[in-house]
Amino acid sequence: MTSTDLVRPLWRALVVFRVITWFFACLGVYTRWDGLYRPTGAIALLAVMAAWTVVVSIGYSRSWGRRNTRFAVLDLVVTIACMAGTLLAQPLSHIQNGASVLTSVWVAGPVVALAIARGRDGGLLGATGICLALVLLVGPDQWVRVLNAVQLLLVAGLVVGYAATTTRRASIRLTEAIAAEAAAAERIRLSRSIHDGVLQVLAQVQRRGKAMGGEGAELAGLAAEQEVALRTLMTGRPTVSSQGTVDLCALLLPLATTSVDVVVPAGQVLVDAHTASELVAVVNEALGNVREHAGPAARAWIVVEDLPGEVMLSIRDNGRGTTSERFAQAAAEGRLGVSQSICGRIADLGGTAEVRTAPGEGTEWEMKVGKA
Numbered sequence: 001m002t003s004t005d006l007v008r009p010l011w012r013a014l015v016v017f018r019v020i021t022w023f024f025a026c027l028g029v030y031t032r033w034d035g036l037y038r039p040t041g042a043i044a045l046l047a048v049m050a051a052w053t054v055v056v057s058i059g060y061s062r063s064w065g066r067r068n069t070r071f072a073v074l075d076l077v078v079t080i081a082c083m084a085g086t087l088l089a090q091p092l093s094h095i096q097n098g099a100s101v102l103t104s105v106w107v108a109g110p111v112v113a114l115a116i117a118r119g120r121d122g123g124l125l126g127a128t129g130i131c132l133a134l135v136l137l138v139g140p141d142q143w144v145r146v147l148n149a150v151q152l153l154l155v156a157g158l159v160v161g162y163a164a165t166t167t168r169r170a171s172i173r174l175t176e177a178i179a180a181e182a183a184a185a186e187r188i189r190l191s192r193s194i195h196d197g198v199l200q201v202l203a204q205v206q207r208r209g210k211a212m213g214g215e216g217a218e219l220a221g222l223a224a225e226q227e228v229a230l231r232t233l234m235t236g237r238p239t240v241s242s243q244g245t246v247d248l249c250a251l252l253l254p255l256a257t258t259s260v261d262v263v264v265p266a267g268q269v270l271v272d273a274h275t276a277s278e279l280v281a282v283v284n285e286a287l288g289n290v291r292e293h294a295g296p297a298a299r300a301w302i303v304v305e306d307l308p309g310e311v312m313l314s315i316r317d318n319g320r321g322t323t324s325e326r327f328a329q330a331a332a333e334g335r336l337g338v339s340q341s342i343c344g345r346i347a348d349l350g351g352t353a354e355v356r357t358a359p360g361e362g363t364e365w366e367m368k369v370g371k372a
Helices: 008-031 039-060 063-067 069-088 092-096 104-138 140-196 198-212 215-234 248-255 273-294 324-332 337-348
Strands: 260-263 300-307 310-317 352-357 363-370
Touching: 008 039, 008 104, 008 140, 039 063, 039 069, 039 104, 069 092, 069 104, 092 104, 104 140, 198 215, 248 260, 248 273, 248 300, 273 300, 273 310, 273 337, 273 363, 337 352, 337 363
Parallel strands: 260 300
Antiparallel strands: 300 310, 310 363, 352 363
16 A cells, blocks of 8 residues: 655655765865864764764654654754764864864754654754754854854754645645545445445335335334435545544434434534534434424424534424423423523533424524634
8 A cells, every 4th residue: 555644755855864964074074184183083973973873864764763753852962962072073162263063964954853743843943952052162252154054954944844744734635535535435336236235125115114004114114214324324424634623514414314304515514523522412402302392203404504614503393393481491390401402502612592483383493603
């Protein structure tokens, strides 16, 4: 199976960058060899840098190194220590008088690593750490000498961090799209088989059962319910989005039965998980009232509308209906299904709930809640 992790190539590029920049550091030492105060110290520093390059190359090539931000922070600490290791080859006075820091552009490695791992904030954290270490080495009076390096590190942290965040979001969306496509293809395959077999049998049972009457009619009703359940299963869609929100429509569609119709928009209606669970509970309470009070032949309709900044949920039935006074009387008698399970939940969500009912005209609930 092809990997959909679009961030992984950035880690591979970082490994290549770290190796190449180590060779640049070696070239820098070679070109400055005659000006080194202690050449053996420079060789020791390059050896340490080579060893750490191997370590981070292995780490960033494995999932444990890519997912563990502490490894990138450790990379930052070791890199700063290597910058200080320039003192093995050059006295501090030489560095502050113009001698170069021997680690060269190799020090940008942890900046890129933190940017990939933690986005813009991680990149800025890494760049700030390296820049502070660089300014301390060259001295506050000589910071202008490293201004270009400071600017490049900060820009690299910002740009790579933004690119990594964008790429990670694209990777999540791609994974979801592939999963949705696979699920849709599987539903289509199952739909063909079910339509050619199970649904036809259920339709025949409904026709024959109604014609037989008695227990046959009861069997026909059960077959009709199973047909609705199967059709709902075949048209189901993913519940959780890439932003961690929940598609309210996907949670309400399974509530459809032979006596309950669910009408939702073609696209997702995204709300947070708590709001979604409370709205589903409200709908179940309303449907329970329909079954208990509206009459055996009553039908119910659930309609979801996606409005700017809010969701409107309508629940209507064609049952016996009642009066507003009966709702108040039920609350006074301690029957809190309407006042608490419906109105109370909507109020807790910061929304509004209105009910319209009259004897013989059914009952209609209209509820509005914010998406956030």
